[in-house]
Amino acid sequence: MIFGDVFAWLTTAANWTGDGGLLQRIGEHLWYTLVALAGAALVAVPAGLAVGHTGRGVTAAVGFANAMRALPTLGVITLLSLQLGVLRTGPVLFGLALLAVPPILAGAYAGVQSVDRSVLDASAGVGMTRWQQLWQVEVPTAMPLLLGGLRGAVLQVVATTTVAAFVGLGGLGRPLLDGQRVTDYPQVAGAALVVAALAVLLDVLLAGVQRLIVPRGLRVTARTAHRPG
Amino acid sequence: MIEELARYLSNWRNREMVLELLVVHVRLSLLPLLLGLLAAVPFGWVAQRYRLLRAALLGSANVLYTVPSLALFVILPGILGTRILDEINVVVALALYTAALLVRPVIDALDAVPGHVLAAATAMGYRPVRRFLTVELPLAVPVLAAGVRVASVSNISLVSVGALIGVGGLGQLFTQGFQDTYNAPIIVGIALTLVLAFVVDALLVVLRNALTPWQPRRTKKDGTGQARTAGVPAGGQA
């Protein structure tokens, strides 16, 4: 019944172009997502690699990641906005980054852990230093699971970035929230579909990256690396 | 900020409201967990047996997960024919997310059941349904439990988003706090959400251990207290 209306909304050029149009919103949405992910990866990847490599601080890291999963993003964003200044992107980016850390951390850590002990033994036997072991053995092996964690993070962040609109920022949450306020459901559904499409697109892109980066010999492992679901 | 918090919590009306919101929040996050699990098991079972359906189901589960929760809350009344303020919209939406999240662990868990155990059960005369319920499902509990724990945290966080459409739950503390530029409710909301997630997680661990008395209890490195299993979904939306 409303599918026709949704389709009509999505195919109206006026909704896409211009100030506040979908193209602008998609741009904003992507920007928030990518910056948040980059920030999260910057922290979570080294941390996960370190924990996996040294085997120390595991319970702390796992506990910390689990606690972060439980943080309600809306709460974090509103609190930080009030503290650091409303309408600043910082609070939102920070809240989204917090969301992305656990899956990336888990992926990095699990990835390093998945290295076969015998392979590590062999590499030590060949004379590799611990540093060399890390970069030439553990990291390449960890790639599938690491990228899997990254893909999971992307899905979460893309979907959650919609709440940025509540604190006055842009992104695809804007047409979603605005539509909801005036009960314009075609707009809400349309915006939701664009978000879903964006998430799927990014996931496909990352899958492509995964194919390129993961060495052929590890492709077997790559197939078992998954994102949520 | 501490004085602000103290002042906020010393008011009995505030405390009462927070408690009410907490109760609603618990209800809205746990009921979908149960419903989602009940839905995921048959779907997962079907998907595990029929390869073609597996890809299709997993694909749809993934796409479902990308739909922002806010949108789903708003659109469901139109589809379900419920009233826009009904809690059931949130329950159904979260049950869908939970089911989407748990299909994969169900499949993995069923995949992981050793073939010889299944053969032995069949040899003992177990029919498929009984075999499924009394052999495969119990063995699947550890992997399922991990998935359910992730889903529980995800749900608890997602219920907050419902506040944006006026649904109850601790999320109202965030929207109210923001609008009134009042930190205290937000802090209380975050704290209670964390506590709730922690408590529910602990309860789930107890439940899992009760259901799997044959599993070793020593805490392995990943802190799950069980044999670590791969293939657990990395998490949900917040």
Next chain:
Amino acid sequence: MQFKLIAKLTAAATLAVLAGCGGGDPLESGGTTATNGGGGEVVVGSADFTENVLLAEIYAAALRGAGANVTTKLRIGARETVVKGLQDSSLAVVPEYSGNLLAYLDKSATQTKPDEVYTALQSAVPDGLEVLDMSEAEDSDVLVVTEQTATQNNLSTVEDLAPRCGEFVLGAAGEWKQRWEAKIKEIYGCTFKSIQTTDAGGPVTVEALKSGKVQVVNLFTTASAIDSNGFKALEDTKRMYPAQNVLPLIRSDALNDAQKEALNKVSAALTTERLTALVARVEVDKENAADVAADFLRDAGIQGQ
């Protein structure tokens, strides 16, 4: 035997969760209002800005004093959602503003004076709903600029603003565009450079104006933000924004006469000054809205809880 244990635990868990649902079975939703009028549960709803929440608490307390079993559903959203809630029986009573409600129900309405608006409203209200007595208290939308913008451009009324609209960006709640963009063009000849969604008179709107992200915003006359930030409200000389008297919008069969009378007493006791002071206590002093509501009722001599 494992099966039995699982079955028992699942049953127990289900019962526990459903028991928790007892107070508000999601399948039934805590919004059922009695059709016999006043005997059952009354749900008072509110839109998502502070003053409306306060008014809802005042109404709720007064209704409790008149014997109703009241629950509140606060911060639901904008009028569009709230009125839908009334129509589908999720809500029984909401605090409304005569002018905006009329504009929502009848897009072609042109009345602007309080009594005219009220009369037109009474016939515009859909079947099953009704408006009770209106209060003399008003809370209007108002266009606001910073003191600096006002002095630099010599602005004191919206008429002064109109020829310059094209240079300014307006910040307002999501629903403003739909409601007023056409009207302001028709009445004042004003077309803003662009309209950005901020929020319903909340921190985002205030910050947007303060930071210069937008140059004009839409706030509410009783909100504390205008004074506390030194903003300048522009006078609506051509009366684009109609009279906005506070009044209860209810489902006719939801309240009995005693309860309707209680709400009328509230409307009689409410004035704009009083309302502004009450709103400031919640917005600025961060008091609990229900506390402030209780004080108001006590001072006005109205029975409340």
